[in-house]
Amino acid sequence: MAETPPGMLRSNRPRVELFDDDEMLYRRVAPADWNPRRINRAAMALPDMSVIRSQYGHPEWARLEKSEHALWAVVGFRVGDVPKTIQHAGMEFWSFLVKHIPLDENYPHSEVWAFRDDQHVQAKQSIPKEMELRWRDQLCQNCRPIIPANEPREIRQESPSPDK
Amino acid sequence: MPTLALPPDGACGIEARGDPALAGHDGEEIRKSFQGLFDSYSLLKHEDIRAVRGYVRQGIQDKRFSWPQPGPISKVEVPREIFQNSGTLDPWFARLAEISNLKKDWDGYDTEPPATTAIKNARLFLDCTRGLDLDPEFVSPSPVGVGITFARDVREVYLEFYNDGQIYALFSDGGEPVIKRIEVAPEVIRQLISDIQGYLHG
Numbered sequence: 348m349a350e351t352p353p354g355m356l357r358s359n360r361p362r363v364e365l366f367d368d369d370e371m372l373y374r375r376v377a378p379a380d381w382n383p384r385r386i387n388r389a390a391m392a393l394p395d396m397s398v399i400r401s402q403y404g405h406p407e408w409a410r411l412e413k414s415e416h417a418l419w420a421v422v423g424f425r426v427g428d429v430p431k432t433i434q435h436a437g438m439e440f441w442s443f444l445v446k447h448i449p450l451d452e453n454y455p456h457s458e459v460w461a462f463r464d465d466q467h468v469q470a471k472q473s474i475p476k477e478m479e480l481r482w483r484d485q486l487c488q489n490c491r492p493i494i495p496a497n498e499p500r501e502i503r504q505e506s507p508s509p510d511k
Numbered sequence: 512m513p514t515l516a517l518p519p520d521g522a523c524g525i526e527a528r529g530d531p532a533l534a535g536h537d538g539e540e541i542r543k544s545f546q547g548l549f550d551s552y553s554l555l556k557h558e559d560i561r562a563v564r565g566y567v568r569q570g571i572q573d574k575r576f577s578w579p580q581p582g583p584i585s586k587v588e589v590p591r592e593i594f595q596n597s598g599t600l601d602p603w604f605a606r607l608a609e610i611s612n613l614k615k616d617w618d619g620y621d622t623e624p625p626a627t628t629a630i631k632n633a634r635l636f637l638d639c640t641r642g643l644d645l646d647p648e649f650v651s652p653s654p655v656g657v658g659i660t661f662a663r664d665v666r667e668v669y670l671e672f673y674n675d676g677q678i679y680a681l682f683s684d685g686g687e688p689v690i691k692r693i694e695v696a697p698e699v700i701r702q703l704i705s706d707i708q709g710y711l712h713g
Binding site: 375377379380382384385387388389390392396397412413416471476477479480481484488 | 606609618619620622648649651652653654655657658660662667669671673677679681683685688690692
């Protein structure tokens with residue numbers, strides 16, 4: 348892994364649960380699974396999908412997990428574009444929330460959580476396939492490329508200004 | 512027990528038969544039809560088949576082949592060249608081979624690699640599209656298996672080959688998607704391919 352930018356470290360900063368609908372969320376995609384024409388649904392998944400929130404992180408920071416991810420593509424979507432609810436099989440009510448889950452070396456780390464009847468669902472096998480495919484489809488309609496694959500980018504060191 | 516074995520690339524369907532002149536069954540032709548998605552077929556002991564003719568279905572076309580053998584056949588393997596010359600599909604089979612080598616946490620999100628079943632079903636599906644005007648946009652590992660995307664303009668068909676062996680197809684044009692569960696059976700796969708072609712080109 349490349350050296351962690353100082354602005355990416357948690358440094359005792361608190362969890363911030365408030366998200367603006369216009370805040371961007373970033374996720375990396377392998378070069379072989381990316382093209383500039385459309386977003387690959389295979390790149391998205393429930394439950395607890397990891398992303399980087401733009402209030403505290405830059406898109407290129409999504410490439411810093413491991414050295415082999417250095418030239419992966421980064422895609423992004425607005426918090427407001429995460430599907431809010433899906434009714435499944437006529438009786439299950441699923442809802443989705445973005446949660447700030449800061450890590451020591453990745454303060455902007457966040458996750459998209461799924462809830463069935465207000466209960467957080469973390470087991471992959473508990474996610475109905477048809478519901479999850481519908482969720483992925485809706486999300487990908489509003490997702491867009493942010494950094495193309497194989498394109499080097501300067502890694503900014505400081506956290507974005509919260510008021511930008 | 513004698514075995515008809517297919518290589519890991521698999522096939523969509525195969526038909527093999529005994530040659531009556533060689534099988535020693537008084538001219539009675541031994542015919543065995545094997546239709547389906549499978550890796551191997553075990554012959555019964557009394558099926559003294561000494562030659563096999565057959566075909567591998569490639570899209571809507573069949574590629575024929577045969578193995579005359581000097582003695583009883585204990586194991587028949589489909590020559591790998593049967594599965595070659597797949598044209599534009601070759602990179603996607605290579606991609607599947609890459610996917611089969613992924614390790615846990617391949618994406619840095621702690622994701623498990625796709626299961627063998629998912630890769631096998633994806634490969635069998637691609638086998639069925641050989642010779643057709645149906646080139647994938649993506650063949651990708653996903654957090655739940657293997658995803659194959661076909662696309663034309665705003666219309667997309669996303670197939671998820673799940674790690675538990677199930678297959679789902681999503682047809683999307685930006686509106687409410689149509690999602691179908693797909694049974695792993697040759698006639699269902701052929702209908703799915705026809706549906707995909709109709710959806711993208713209709």
